[in-house]
Amino acid sequence: MDVMPRGEAAARTAQVQVKHRRVKADGVKLAVRERGPRTAPTVVLVHGYPDSAVVWEPIADLLAEDFHVVSYDVRGAGGSSRPRRTRAYAMENLAADLRAVIDAVSPGRPVHLVGHDWGSVQGWGAVTGDAVAGRVASFTSISGPCVEHFGQWVRDRLRRPTPRNVLQLAGQFARSWYLVFGAIPGVSQLAWRLGGARIFPVVIERMEGVEGWHGDTFQKDALYGMKLYRANAVRFLRPGSMATTDVPVQVIAATRDAFVSPHQSEDLTRYVDRLWRREIPAGHWGAVRKEPAQVAAWIAEFARHTEGGPETAGLRDAQVPVQGEVVAAGE
Numbered sequence: 001m002d003v004m005p006r007g008e009a010a011a012r013t014a015q016v017q018v019k020h021r022r023v024k025a026d027g028v029k030l031a032v033r034e035r036g037p038r039t040a041p042t043v044v045l046v047h048g049y050p051d052s053a054v055v056w057e058p059i060a061d062l063l064a065e066d067f068h069v070v071s072y073d074v075r076g077a078g079g080s081s082r083p084r085r086t087r088a089y090a091m092e093n094l095a096a097d098l099r100a101v102i103d104a105v106s107p108g109r110p111v112h113l114v115g116h117d118w119g120s121v122q123g124w125g126a127v128t129g130d131a132v133a134g135r136v137a138s139f140t141s142i143s144g145p146c147v148e149h150f151g152q153w154v155r156d157r158l159r160r161p162t163p164r165n166v167l168q169l170a171g172q173f174a175r176s177w178y179l180v181f182g183a184i185p186g187v188s189q190l191a192w193r194l195g196g197a198r199i200f201p202v203v204i205e206r207m208e209g210v211e212g213w214h215g216d217t218f219q220k221d222a223l224y225g226m227k228l229y230r231a232n233a234v235r236f237l238r239p240g241s242m243a244t245t246d247v248p249v250q251v252i253a254a255t256r257d258a259f260v261s262p263h264q265s266e267d268l269t270r271y272v273d274r275l276w277r278r279e280i281p282a283g284h285w286g287a288v289r290k291e292p293a294q295v296a297a298w299i300a301e302f303a304r305h306t307e308g309g310p311e312t313a314g315l316r317d318a319q320v321p322v323q324g325e326v327v328a329a330g331e
Contacts, residue, residue: 016061023072025100026093031079032072032101036064041137041307042106043299045071046098048117048144050200050222052078054215055116055285058292063300067112070105074119076224078217089231091147094122095131102135110137112303116288117260118228120144125235128243128271138306140250140299142287143257145264147232149271152240153264172261192222207258208283210290240271248274250302250318252295254287255279269322276302276318 019034033053043063045056053071063069073080075097076089083089102111113136115123124146126132127139145153154172157165197219205211214221249272253262262279269275278298282290298314305315 016064021104023101023104026096027088028075028081028083028097030072030075030081030097030101032070032105033060034105035060035069036067038068040066040068041303042068042070042102042109042111043303044098044102044105044111044113045069046113046115046119046123047071047074047077048115048119048121049225049228050077050218051117051214051285052217052221054078055213055288057212059288059296059299062292062296066300067303068106070101070111072101074122076227077221078215082220082224086227086231089227091122091125091232091235092129092131095126095129098122098126099131099135102132110135112136112138112140112299112306114140114142114299115144116142117144117284118225121147124149124243127245127247127249136247138248138250138302139245140252140302141265142252142295143254143260143284145260146240146243146271147235148238148240148243149268150264151236151238153267156267168261168263172264188226189223192219197222204285208256208286208290210283210285213285213289244271246273248276248302248306250276250278250298252287252298253277253279254282254284256282256286257284259284269320273322275320275322276315277320278318 016035021032021034023030023032031053045053045060047053047055052073056071060069060071074094076082098113105111113123113127113132115121120141121144123139123141124144127136128146128148154169157169200222201214201218204213249268251265251268253265254260255262265277268277280287280291280294288295301312301315305311
């Protein structure tokens with residue numbers, strides 16, 4: 001898939017047909033959207049917080065030219081069930097939801113998983129565990145770290161407080177104000193109800209130059225989605241060494257991300273056997289909404305390669321040598 005101008009991309013996605021279905025998983029019903037030929041390799045797109053599967057529409061439409069593309073509203077968002085108990089949003093339940101979707105939409109073939117924000121966080125949780133073993137052919141992570149990797153990243157820099165490490169920590173802590181906001185019981189819910197649900201989208205649209213990144217259920221998505229942070233907070237204390245994977249991973253790091261530092265994805269080879277890393281000059285939501293053609297092209301390129309296709313020059317440039325691997329001069 002080649003990168004195309006925005007106007008041409010919009011025209012080519014205008015006639016993409018979307019099939020809606022519901023998948024039962026672990027006591028919830030998930031709203032699932034399917035595009036593209038069912039016989040093609042399947043790409044599963046998982047959204048973050050506080051948006052819904054709407055955030056993926058431009059990329060999903062582009063990918064549907066060559067792939068069977070699946071997106072779904074995670075529990076607590078969009079048209080999916082909204083459990084009331086906080087513990088229902090634990091990573092294990094999210095992984096069970098993902099497994100149910102994969103088994104429903106691609107029962108006989110592994111899928112190419114793509115996550116943004118919390119969709120990426122739960123993607124890491126799934127591929128570093130047993131819930132989707134053998135069911136994921138590749139994983140593309142966008143602006144969402146593994147919780148255990150993030151905790152280890154912080155501990156490593158606290159142990160070695162060099163000027164560079166301190167600067168990186170300061171940058172991430174400045175981005176993480178929302179974690180404190182969400183940890184105080186009742187405060188986040190009150191803020192979302194008293195105007196936050198109207199103000200926040202406007203701020204993001206003006207700050208990042210994006211539109212249409214959330215759906216009509218935004219306030220409910222924001223209120224229920226806060227349970228993700230509280231249900232999984234203890235995982236930050238687990239060592240990163242527990243969270244490894246042999247699934248090929250591509251990281252797309254947004255260099256202008258106001259919430260997730262791109263530095264977090266620079267030290268992942270101890271957790272991943274095969275790693276590719278690319279940077280995009282965009283903000284947090286801009287990474288998937290501002291340049292959808294570029295991101296769709298990277299996802300397609302990576303998926304084709306892990307399906308056995310040739311290694312492109314772009315992938316060669318993006319591949320990160322694993323620890324202990326010696327790169328020959330000129331390579």
